[in-house]
Amino acid sequence: MNAMEPPRWAERLLRVSLSLRDYEVVSGDLLEDFNEAVVAGVLRQSTFVK
Amino acid sequence: MRARRLAPARVGRPEHYYSGSECCEEGIEVGRAKVYNVGMAESLGTFEQAVLLSVHRLSERAYGRPVIKDLELRLGRRVSAGAAYATLNRLEERGLLISRLEPGAPERGGRARRFYRLASSGIDALDESRVLTAALWRGVKWRPKRRFA
Numbered sequence: 001m002n003a004m005e006p007p008r009w010a011e012r013l014l015r016v017s018l019s020l021r022d023y024e025v026v027s028g029d030l031l032e033d034f035n036e037a038v039v040a041g042v043l044r045q046s047t048f049v050k
Numbered sequence: 051m052r053a054r055r056l057a058p059a060r061v062g063r064p065e066h067y068y069s070g071s072e073c074c075e076e077g078i079e080v081g082r083a084k085v086y087n088v089g090m091a092e093s094l095g096t097f098e099q100a101v102l103l104s105v106h107r108l109s110e111r112a113y114g115r116p117v118i119k120d121l122e123l124r125l126g127r128r129v130s131a132g133a134a135y136a137t138l139n140r141l142e143e144r145g146l147l148i149s150r151l152e153p154g155a156p157e158r159g160g161r162a163r164r165f166y167r168l169a170s171s172g173i174d175a176l177d178e179s180r181v182l183t184a185a186l187w188r189g190v191k192w193r194p195k196r197r198f199a
Contacts, residue, residue: 022135022139024154024161024162025114025161025162025164026135027161028154028158028159028161028162028163029114029115029118029131029158029163030131031157031158031161032157032158035157
């Protein structure tokens with residue numbers, strides 16, 4: 001698992017639990033959330049280190 | 051995630067209004083509006099109203115994620131993504147929302163975004179909910195005595 005990518009098992013879980021119509025849209029929204037959380041975490045960490 | 055298919059909402063029909071099995075031609079005057087007998091199954095729930103209003107508020111930016119964030123801001127609580135997406139789907143199936151797919155941006159791995167906008171029946175439904183709420187509160191002097199305060 002890449003540190004900047006969501007876990008593959010989560011992607012797989014979404015793929016099996018959502019319809020094809022919803023999968024792309026929902027996983028895209030969650031990926032945006034994930035990236036925002038990662039950036040926020042990195043910023044918090046850098047503030048803490050200072 | 052797909053909600054079961056519901057009958058299309060019948061809202062804002064000034065001439066005939068079907069409520070359950072009966073047709074109600076007679077409405078009651080509330081201010082300048084006329085309120086028809088709305089069956090519980092046809093009326094909007096609070097969360098549905100919140101979702102429709104979020105879509106209206108966000109206008110051109112109304113897709114899943116901003117809608118969820120706006121709902122959390124307005125309702126003052128966490129909103130589960132599942133509940134929000136299911137409600138958006140249900141409102142679209144009822145004909146109250148219209149969606150369109152747009153190609154995704156790099157920050158979402160190129161995955162498509164589904165943007166929503168209010169259909170004319172969605173606007174009617176919101177309007178009707180607003181009038182109905184006003185009708186419910188009309189004449190109520192809200193100074194309840196709390197016995198167990």
